[in-house]
Amino acid sequence: MFTLTNPSALLALLGLLVPLAIHLWNRRPGREVAVGSLRWLAAGAKRRLRNLRLEQVWLLLLRAALLAGLAVALAGPQWRQPRPAGRGQVLVSRALADGSSLAAVRPTLDSLRRRGYALRWLAAGLPAITSAEWQADSLGRKNLTSNALADKLYWARIQQAADSFPGQPLYAVTPAALRGVGGPHPALPASLTWQTIPPRTATTWLQAAAASADSLRLLLGHSDEKQTTFRVVRVARPRPGATLAVAGLPPLRYEIAAGQPRLRPTAADSAQPQPGVPVRTGPVRVVLYAPAGAAEEARYLRAALRAAAVGLPAPLALTVSTTVPDAASAPDWLFWLSDQPVPAAWRAQVPRGLHLWQEATGAGLADTATLATAETADAPPILLTRRTRLALPAGSQPRWADGRGRAVLAELTQAKGASYQLATHLAPGWSTLAASPALPALLLDLLATNPQLGIDSLLTAYDQRRLDPAQLPARPLRATASQTPAPVAYRLTDLRPWLVLLVAVLFGLERWLAQRRVISSSPLSPSL
Known part of the structure; x- marks a missing residue:
């Protein structure tokens, strides 16, 4: 034509x-x-x-x-x-590469495979699943499992498959976990059937640990299909080389390597292998510099930091100063609530491990926006009424963003430390951050030693929250090719x-x- x-x-x-x-x-x-x-x-x-x-x-x-x-x-x-329509493609997530995960849908997948459908991994490049790999998977071997984040961008991978195999029906089989469906949601082809496999059980893991003179404070994470929660457990501090027993976790060996104590699992869990967790030996030291003009804002921030400290495994050592503090104190955090430039001595501490917080300077510009993070989803909206006139530092990444996609808190990583630039203020004339009950949760996400602790951060491999099925196509996987009219694809010359x-x-x-x-x-x- x-x-x-x-x-x-x-x-x-x-x-x-x-x-x-x-x-x-x-x-x-x-x-x-x-x-x-x-x-x-x-x-x-x-x-x-x-x-x-x-x-x-x-x-x-x-x-x-x-x-x-x-x-x-x-x-x-x-x-x-018209291009001749292919039999179809079955796209299997690598996270399901074991026999027990695919047991419920394996008869359907084998039936499609006998009918001529090609089996592919839902991963970069959409590699074909060889007969040897499929046989190894049927025996429950886990050598094919991949936890790489790139293999869990299911929306992008399915869109790639739709572009690579036009006119062919697609059957995607992925876990039902929420962590694999991040990013923008493109328009999916009508020939797609998406089957999700629910997680087997809830999971518990050791997120962080801190030591005092005679005890250990363990931050334990627990995730099921509905939510992810954290709790602090205090246990007696064992001797180096001893094994520690915690309910819900595999045995942990207390080790000291290069002067740094660690807790390492002695028997890795077959479903969720746990790496060694460093044990913090000192408090989280925070310095809050607030001159006379920022006294009210400092009061709000001090209260939010103390509330966030409840979720930290280590105690919080907070110092509030109205004069420029000495850089020799070398704290973990410096909250700079002044329009004056940060001294060079403090800036030199950032690559060595300091986390520097700064706020907008000057009069700013009037704005009407709302902070958009997962921590604020169930709280009253946080309004941003003014923001800085200055551009955020080059190379920084947005840690908080507003409803328009603009960065509200930008993070610039520098070696062991990081700089944070807030585009607004905690003061009531700039935003409603100070009055929001979500502010401690937002600060906890920053203060945690592990950047994957926060709900709004990159989720760990232990996150078992389930994706809402309403976001997926409603067609069941048992629909056959004869029941589904194949879309027509064309070859253009x-x-x-x-x-x-x-x-x-x-x-x-x-x-x-x-x-x-x-x-x-x-x-x-x-x-x-």
């Missing part, structure tokens, strides 16, 4: 009037005729005007075809042919190169005919 990608370019066909006008008004040189009286000249001229007619019709047709070919080439002609070649041939032929016309109309030289 012949189609045009730019039909409006056919308006160039109006140029066909040009060669027609040339042929109608391009008169030949008149012949010299001897007449006996001038009265015959006027009659001869009128007769020529009344008898205007086309001459050199083949040359006219060539020029018209030349212009028509150029106009059609500009319109983008293509030849569309660009005809412009052939049209350009035809125009070039017509142009050469037109030049040859025009040259012949010039030679034939030139006067003959007299005979000698």
Whole structure:
């Protein structure tokens, strides 16, 4: 089927009037005729005007075809042919690469495989699943499991499959966990059937640990299909090399390596392997610098920091100062609530492990936005009424964002530390952050030694929260290919190169005919 990608370019066909006008008004040189009286000249001229007619019709047709070919080439002609539909593609997440996870849907997948459907991993490049891999998976072997974040971007991978296999039905099988469906949600093809496998059980893990003189404070995470929660457990501090037993966790060995104590699982859990967790030996030291003009804002921030400390495994050592503190104290955090520049001595501490918090300076600009984070989803909206005029530091990443996608808190990582730039203030004239009950949760996400602690951060591999099925296509996996009409895909062939070649041939032929016309109309030289 012949189609045009730019039909409006056919308006160039109006140029066909040009060669027609040339042929109608391009008169030949008149012949010299001897007449006996001038009265015959006027009659001869009128007769020529009344008898205007086309001459050199083949040359006219060539020029018209030349212009028509150029106009059609500009319109983008293509030849569309139906592409034969394939059997279909079954896309399996690598996170399900064990026999127990796929047991519920394996009969359906095997049936599709016998019908000619291709099996592929829902991962980068959509690699094919070989017969050996599928047989190994059926035996419950886990050598194929991948926890890479790139293999869990299911929306993007399914969109890639739809683009790579147009016209073929797609069957995606993924875990029902929420952690694999981040990012934008593209429009999915109508031929997609998405089956989710619910998690087997809830999971508990050791998120962080801190040590005092005679005890350990363990921050334990627990996640099920509804929520992820954390709690603090205090146990007696064991001797180096001893094993610690905590309910819900595998045995933990207390080790000291290079002066740093660690808790390492002695028997890794087969479902969720747990790495060693460093044990913090000191408090979280925070310095809050607030000159006289920032006293009210400092009061709000101090209360929020103390509330956030409840979720920390280590105690909080908070110092509030109205004078510039000494950089030699080397705290973990410095909250700088002043419009004055941060001294160079403090900035030099950032690559060594300091976390520096700064707020907007100057009068700022009026704004109407709302903070958009997971911590604030169930709390009253946090309004942002003013924001900084200055651009955020180059290379920084948004840690908090508003409903328009603009960064509210930007993070710039520097070696062991980081700088944080708040685009607004905690003061009531700038935002409602100070009055929000979600502020401690937002600060806890920052103060935690593990950046994956917060609900709004990158979720750990232990997150078992379940995706709402309403976000997925409602068609069941048991639908067969005969029940589902396969979409029609087309193969498009660009005809412009052939049209350009035809125009070039017509142009050469037109030049040859025009040259012949010039030679034939030139006067003959007299005979000698």
